[in-house]
Amino acid sequence: MADTRSDFSEVWSLYLWIGVGVAVLVFIAVGFALVRYRARPGRAPSRLAEHNAIEVGVATLILAIVALLVFRTFHTEAKEDDSARAGAVKIDVDAFQWGWKFTYPGQGVKVVGDSNHEPNFAVPAGRPISFALTSSDVIHAFWIPGQRFKKDAIPGRVNHFDMEFGAHGREQGLCSEFCGLRHSTMRFGVWVLSNESYERWLAAHK
Ligand SMILES: [Cu+2]
Structure with a gap:
């Protein structure tokens, strides 16, 4: 294994950048909705209640991110749990x-x-x-x-x-x-x- 510090720093950075990416996407989506769909006189509210393609897309993206983080976390953790190596x-x-x-x-x-x-x-x-x-x-x-x-x-x-x-x-x-x-x-x-x-x-x- 590489040293413990770099192993866990990699996982740490991965979480950080995914967190930053998700936050940016959420802020953009909220900002866009606020500006583009704000109330205006004479405009009726949307009747759209669901949109399957977008919902499936978002769910798949979330699943993929969770799977990646779980895999990387356990993979790194397993290296440290892999005890009693020869010459240790x-x-x-x-x-x-x-x-x-x-x-x-x-x-x-x-x-x-x-x-x-x-x-x-x-x-x-x-x-x-x-x-x-x-x-x-x-x-x-x-x-x-x-x-x-x-x-x-x-x-x-x-x-x-x-x-x-x-x-x-x-x-x-x-x-x-x-x-x-x-x-x-x-x-x-x-x-x-x-x-x-x-x-x-x-x-x-x-
Ligand atoms: Cu103590």
Whole structure:
């Protein structure tokens, strides 16, 4: 897969442009009807109640747009749900009130942080990362706005998903499901590193 950000940016842009297109068509149709068919003295209202050809045309167009959006959304979503790829880096994420625990299974590495101390974990750029996400108390949501990605963290349930990070740098993550008093302080950071820096980071955190 391409990185998560570009996958979801494409879907986002598709929705945006279809939304803009539909809005323009609606405004033109309303404007045209207002001007062309406005009330004038001596003009009787139209008796036309239905027009099958136009109605079928509009219904077909709407169906086609819905089908396209549903297909593209599920297609992109499926790439991220396609978990446990060979060579993937595994990270277990546990959300709690109000913080995060990131564990690298089999590596002996764990990063924990809460409202007072924001946790930062690291991933290598350009490699699939298999996340296993859960919660210890209430429903939270794992959100990385820069990656256009969000997933619920649900107690008693593990959500598996894959991500792939492109550009090196730091991504800001946060909880996006209201989860109590200090919800707004429930943040985390992701360092997107080169493979060598990532290995060094891992070794330094054992
Ligand atoms: Cu939360």
